Ligand SMILES: Nc1ncnc2c1ncn2[C@@H]1O[C@H](COP(=O)(O)OP(=O)(O)OP(=O)(O)O)[C@@H](O)[C@H]1O
């Protein structure tokens with residue numbers, strides 16, 4: 001068909017490389033070998049690198065977790081979310097308040113942070129998701145700002161200064177206080193996020209999101225509750241963000257409203273969109289780009305946002321489905 | 335009691351009365367057709383039944399339960415499945431995935447069982463796949479299960495839609511112009527398939543069709559509507575001889591028969 005051929009007309013520099021990789025990794029032994037080598041490399045990485053590079057890698061893993069969470073909402077359910085940093089803030093502040101003000105153990109704060117995110121997700125999602133998808137973008141944008149202004153002005157959140165003295169988590173008797181500890185913690189979190197995303201994607205729920213994205217009416221006719229399925233995605237994604245926020249708070253030990261600005265929501269969204277919405281390797285690739293480009297381009301300082309803007313514009317114009325290619329498909333070749 | 339009862343169903347779009355005080359009954363285990371000229375309101379009747387349109391007036395009872403104000407997914411869950419006049423497949427998904435959608439309302443795995451991939455969840459996934467494959471086998475395209483839906487020839491895409499509807503395990507199947515765009519060969523196989531669905535799966539069939547020849551062959555009873563009003567009902571012979579029907583079609587009937 002002419003349409004499908006057109007789709008592949010525009011090549012990008014990554015595509016050739018990635019297509020070659022697809023061909024090599026068709027052989028499962030290479031694929032598993034590659035993953036094993038990657039994991040081994042990432043595990044021994046802290047022993048061979050500076051604190052600075054470990055910090056960057058930790059930030060990368062953190063981005064992978066957050067962006068995979070956002071991907072559930074944006075990529076899987078197809079809902080535009082412009083205030084994801086707020087859900088991240090809900091988790092960070094829940095842990096921050098419970099830990100610094102009440103002395104609660106870090107691990108115990110996580111269920112509270114999930115519950116807080118679920119409540120916030122329901123409060124935002126329940127009324128808006130019955131309307132058309134577009135409204136959610138506006139409501140989440142507003143929610144992001146309201147949340148930031150609220151935590152800035154409340155006493156319990158420490159106002160503009162924020163919270164300090166968030167306790168370090170303990171793990172089998174070891175207090176996590178080295179950068180390498182957090183490196184491993186976020187590494188494990190990222191792997192868990194990938195596994196959960198993968199399982200969701202290939203499940204009854206993941207398929208329901210895909211059906212809805214493809215054809216909402218047909219999905220409804222097949223017995224899928226469109227509103228509830230979207231709400232599920234919204235809440236699961238929010239909970240992902242909140243858990244990442246909790247770990248963020250534990251790593252930083254101090255948080256302030258400045259960590260949860262609109263620009264952060266934009267960066268998360270950019271990573272998802274750049275790499276490819278709804279595709280796990282795409283989101284990982286997007287996170288790598290969003291975290292590493294500023295580091296590589298440190299020399300040009302304030303102009304780096306300009307580079308992002310430009311990159312995003314090009315991607316949106318020429319490759320709205322993101323850098324990562326579509327999964328190869330079988331066709332009848334009539 | 336009839337499986338489906340429609341009483342005085344009325345649907346208005348502003349000044350236009352697309353369905354006008356329509357009453358009819360569908361008995362369990364039957365094959366019934368709804369015919370009428372273009373724009374007569376046939377698809378609107380289906381859209382009311384399946385919850386896509388909200389009727390302005392009237393009552394619809396399915397197994398004695400009212401369908402009024404019910405959402406489409408609830409109606410599917412109650413046991414009524416449909417196909418669309420213009421194919422509405424999940425185009426970029428595989429044939430198998432398309433059909434698996436039908437099992438959604440018969441299964442219930444949610445977040446935790448999926449995240450931890452519990453035994454129950456894995457068994458349910460397997461069950462969904464098996465049912466979908468069985469439905470594909472039933473309509474005769476199991477060998478194409480891994481193809482992307484939009485890459486199939488038109489006739490096969492129709493079969494995917496049928497398999498998908500069957501996967502919801504319906505009691506009543508609404509088919510909106512199932513023979514549109516099919517060739518003679520495919521049409522005769524379609525008739526066999528409809529009988530097979532009714533006899534082997536015990537599914538009642540209610541279809542909209544333009545091809546009079548096909549309608550006459552398949553259904554024991556036919557309802558004719560024009561401008562949303564029921565103008566005749568009866569056997570193929572009775573309907574064919576009804577002057578009102580002939581008038582509604584203005585000789586179009588003979589034209590299609592010879593074609
Ligand atoms: N959503 C809508 N809004 C306004 N008018 C509509 C709508 N849907 C259908 N109609 C009108 O209702 C009338 C009946 O339409 P319907 O689609 O039910 O006809 P049909 O009998 O299925 O015709 P066909 O044989 O062409 O499929 C038409 O005049 C159509 O324009």
Ligand SMILES: [Mg+2]
Pocket residue numbers: 376377378419
């Ligand atoms: Mg129609």
